Amino acid sequence: MPVGQSVTFTVVASGTAPLTYQWRKDGTAIGGATSSAASLTVTTPATAPAITAQPSDQTVGVGTNVTLRVGVSGTAPFTFQWRKNGAAIAGATGDTLTLPLVTAASAGSYTVLVTNAVGSATSAVAVLAVIDLPRITTPPVDQAVAVGSNVVFTVVASGTAPLRYQWSKDGRAIAGAVNATLALTAVTDADAGIYSVAVTNAASTETSRTATLVVSPAASKIVNLSVRSGAGAGNETLIVGFVVAGQGAAKPVLVRGIGPSLAQFGVTGVMADPELTLYRESIFIQSNDDWGMSALADQIAATSAATGAFPLGRASKDAALRVVLQPGSYTVNMSSRAGTGIALVEAYDADIPALTRLVNVSARSFVDRGAGVLIVGFAIQGNTTKTVLVRGIGPALAPFGVSGTLVDPQLVLFKEGSEVVATNDDWWRGGGALALAPVFSAVGAFSLVSGLADAALIATLPPGSYTAQVKGAGDSTGVALIEVYEVP
Numbered sequence: 001m002p003v004g005q006s007v008t009f010t011v012v013a014s015g016t017a018p019l020t021y022q023w024r025k026d027g028t029a030i031g032g033a034t035s036s037a038a039s040l041t042v043t044t045p046a047t048a049p050a051i052t053a054q055p056s057d058q059t060v061g062v063g064t065n066v067t068l069r070v071g072v073s074g075t076a077p078f079t080f081q082w083r084k085n086g087a088a089i090a091g092a093t094g095d096t097l098t099l100p101l102v103t104a105a106s107a108g109s110y111t112v113l114v115t116n117a118v119g120s121a122t123s124a125v126a127v128l129a130v131i132d133l134p135r136i137t138t139p140p141v142d143q144a145v146a147v148g149s150n151v152v153f154t155v156v157a158s159g160t161a162p163l164r165y166q167w168s169k170d171g172r173a174i175a176g177a178v179n180a181t182l183a184l185t186a187v188t189d190a191d192a193g194i195y196s197v198a199v200t201n202a203a204s205t206e207t208s209r210t211a212t213l214v215v216s217p218a219a220s221k222i223v224n225l226s227v228r229s230g231a232g233a234g235n236e237t238l239i240v241g242f243v244v245a246g247q248g249a250a251k252p253v254l255v256r257g258i259g260p261s262l263a264q265f266g267v268t269g270v271m272a273d274p275e276l277t278l279y280r281e282s283i284f285i286q287s288n289d290d291w292g293m294s295a296l297a298d299q300i301a302a303t304s305a306a307t308g309a310f311p312l313g314r315a316s317k318d319a320a321l322r323v324v325l326q327p328g329s330y331t332v333n334m335s336s337r338a339g340t341g342i343a344l345v346e347a348y349d350a351d352i353p354a355l356t357r358l359v360n361v362s363a364r365s366f367v368d369r370g371a372g373v374l375i376v377g378f379a380i381q382g383n384t385t386k387t388v389l390v391r392g393i394g395p396a397l398a399p400f401g402v403s404g405t406l407v408d409p410q411l412v413l414f415k416e417g418s419e420v421v422a423t424n425d426d427w428w429r430g431g432g433a434l435a436l437a438p439v440f441s442a443v444g445a446f447s448l449v450s451g452l453a454d455a456a457l458i459a460t461l462p463p464g465s466y467t468a469q470v471k472g473a474g475d476s477t478g479v480a481l482i483e484v485y486e487v488p
Contacts, residue, residue: 011036048119049074055097055110055126061133061203066099070112070123081113102130131160133206134199140182140211147215147383151184151191155208157199164200169193187215217383225361225484226346226377230368231271231334238334240345241362245486250324254303254348256291257319257334259341261312269371271341276319277333285330291320307348322350342371362483364397367406373471376482380463387487389439391427392455392470394480396448406470406478411455414467421466425473427456443485458487 013019013036023033053071060066072078072095082092085108089097099106107130112123138156145151157163157180167177170193174182184191192215198207231238244251255278259271277287291300292314300320304311312318319334334345347361367374380386390413394406413421427436428450436456440447448454455470470482 046075046116046118047073049078049114049116049121051114051121051123054124055112057127057129059129059131059202060102062103062130063101063133064130064203066102066106066128068097068099068110068112068126068128070095070114072114072121074114074121075116075118077116079115081115083111083113084108086111099128102128104130106130129202131201131203132158133204134159134163134201136197136199136206136208139208140195140197142212142214144214144216145187147188147217148186149215151187151213153182153184153195153197153211153213155180155197155199157206159199159201160203162201166198166200168196168198184213187213189215191215226344227361227363227365227482228342228344228375228377229363229365230340230372231274231336231343231365233335233337233340236335236340236366238343238345239364240332240334240347241329242332242347243329244325244327250326252303252322252324252350254300254307254309254346254350255321255323255332256304256309256312256344256346256348257288257332258312258344258346259336260317261310262342262344267342267371269341271334271336271338271343273317273338274319274334274336274343276321276345277335278321278323279331279333280325280328282331286321286323288319288321290316291318292316294320296322303348303350307350309346309348346377362481364402364479364481366404366477367409367470367472367480368477369472369475372477373469374480374482375467375469376484377465377467378484379465380461382463385460385462387458387460389436389443389445389456389458389483389485389487390422390468391445391448391483391485392424392468392480393448393483394454394472394478395452396446396454397479397481402479404479406472406480407476408453408473409455409470409480410473411457411482412469412471413457413459414469415461415464417465417467421461422457422459424455424457426453428452432456439487443487445483445485 021034021036023030050073051070052073055068055070058066080093080095082089082097107128110126110128114121134157136155136157140153140155143151165178165180167174167182192213194210194212196208196210198205225242227240229238255276257274257276259274262270275289278285288294291297291312300322303322332345334343361376361378363376365374390411392409392411394409397405411424415421427448433450439458468482468484470480472478
């Protein structure tokens with residue numbers, strides 16, 4: 001029978017009256033229970049309140065609504081009184097305490113006193129901490145870069161420290177990307193996407209707006225330059241110039257002066273023992289004779305392999321340098337104390353990807369017949385076309401004090417060694433003066449005079465290997481300058 005309900009026991013007896021009755025429970029007489037019927041109400045004793053669910057600690061942001069709750073057992077009815085830091089809170093007399101739009105002043109230690117007719121119980125302390133929510137003040141921004149570039153995303157946030165960061169790409173967390181900046185090195189197509197960052201503190205999390213990274217194909221650039229010509233000592237020194245362009249970053253460059261190793265390619269009359277000397281605007285930087293004897297021979301060999309340069313024998317008399325160059329103009333002198341011969345000077349970009357690049361090459365030499373013509377080679381690397389200016393100069397050298405110049409240079413541009421791409425003889429003919437003069441100025445080349453027989457051409461070229469050749473009209477000979485410029 002449920003607690004609290006009533007029950008009646010009845011007995012029917014016969015015999016000579018009067019009959020007397022005495023009801024007993026567990027063998028003990030029940031006082032007053034002396035009739036034929038006994039009514040019994042089953043009750044349990046009242047119990048004091050006990051806390052079954054404690055109010056919990058909370059850390060929230062300013063302006064948040066907070067609710068504290070308590071669970072209690074015992075004999076009802078109960079009364080409740082919430083306290084903050086030991087002082088009763090007026091009107092806080094329910095089993096829940098709601099604090100709307102909390103401020104820093106709302107922080108403190110909260111308890112609740114629960115009372116009934118039998119006794120009372122006090123809850124454990126619930127600590128309420130009120131802090132500043134994280135707020136992103138400077139979100140990451142969209143960026144568009146070329147393949148191989150370095151990218152940095154940055155976020156600036158306020159809020160109560162410590163702040164934690166988690167960067168995501170296309171909605172997925174990036175492992176280890178847990179700082180206020182996200183640095184991506186030498187990006188590829190796979191790095192393109194939508195980036196965001198979540199900033200978290202003990203109270204909440206705020207996620208930034210998205211920042212889109214667009215990665216475009218790397219702009220094509222000139223990655224190696226070479227010049228082949230006859231050379232020797234003194235006035236027959238082969239002089240090659242090149243320019244490193246860019247903003248501040250130094251560039252590793254491989255420079256090679258090759259004579260004996262040209263024989264394996266069928267070149268006859270090669271320079272027997274070349275020597276290289278590198279200058280920056282007339283200031284000596286470094287020189288080499290017999291690269292295999294250099295302390296940097298291993299590094300030179302490794303760089304040659306990495307850049308795709310053909311290998312040189314360690315015992316060969318060829319010369320080579322591996323140098324790190326700041327942006328600027330450089331000159332390579334190639335000479336030999338062992339007599340004249342055909343020689344090749346090469347400059348390779350050994351830093352891919354890079355912030356700096358090789359942008360032009362020039363070479364001045366005596367142009368002879370046959371194998372003695374002046375040849376410059378260059379390679380374009382990338383996924384897009386590159387426009388170049390190529391010039392073969394003879395008569396225009398005279399104002400610079402050069403004697404014995406090539407009277408009528410003829411210029412031919414080849415792709416992959418044999419395919420003729422473009423030719424020119426007399427740069428100013430056919431509207432050339434109008435088209436070319438502004439380009440000379442744009443790349444920093446000295447101007448040419450209309451009517452003189454110098455040669456020049458502009459070509460927009462796909463990636464690949466190219467050679468430009470200067471020879472004299474009618475097999476004439478003389479000193480000439482060949483130049484290749486990257487056109488911005």
